[in-house]
Amino acid sequence: MPLNFCVTTAAYDLVEEDAGLESILAELIATPADDTARLAELAAAMRAGLLAARLPASVTDAIARAHRMLEDGMDVPVAVRSSATAGNLPYASFAG
Secondary structure: OOOOOOOOHHHHHHHHHHHOOHHHHHHHHHOOOOOHHHHHHHHHHHHHHHHHOOOOHHHHHHHHHHHHHHOOOOOOOOOOOOOOOOOEEOOEEOOO
């Protein structure tokens, strides 16, 4: 197995805090499932908030440190695999 490291949902939680998504999430919960136009607007607002959020230095530092440890500080290419928190279920996989 190749050397690896994982960026957990705890890192996402830190970014989400900075994004200020609480009001959008509250509206999302209250929006009927058939109001697809409003849901699309809310999804776009969430995306914009996440893209504008700062990635905390503690997260970037930890990722940089873990990457350097892969090959004793050499600059090595990596593969990135993202997955939902329930992305590897016995009956489904959402890895992408």
